[in-house]
Amino acid sequence: MAQVEATTERVIAADAEAVFDALADYSGTRPKLLPEHFSEYEVREGGDGEGTLVHWKLQATSKRVRDCLLEVTEPTDGELVEKDRNSSMVTTWRVTPAGEGSCRVVVTSVWNGASGIGGFFERTFAPKGLVRIHDAVLANLAAHAEK
Secondary structure, eight states, rough: OOOEEEEEEESSSHHHHHHHHOOOOOTTTTTHOOTTEEEEEEEOOOOOOOOOOOEEEEEEESSSSSEEEEEEOOOOTTTTEEEETTTTTTEEEEEEEEEEOOEEEEEEEEEEEOOOOHHHHHHHHHHHHHHHHHHHHHHHHHHHTTT
């Protein structure tokens, strides 16, 4: 099994701490940032960063829906890690200062891909689709934070 990775980033004209707080607010802000690819969103434990357990369904394509149950940790300042209990997927959000009054948000998802021809197509197309979804979340985050 090959590891599959999807990474994207955006510079947001807002304070890094405020942007991180918005991302970590799973019970308030985060659901408002999610595009139409997400459904059945539910905070099951916590709701603010470390210790949160959140559920959603992610519809990556018309045929592919992932049922995600994510444990959230904050291993370092400015970093949220979402580990899916239902798969090998791990998504890391890093928020770092990027000059006066702005920050850079980098989101990376990695998972163990399938083998064979299915794995080839997954490694080729899945990262592009997930980057589009993450780009939509980042655009919504920027619109929220830059108000």
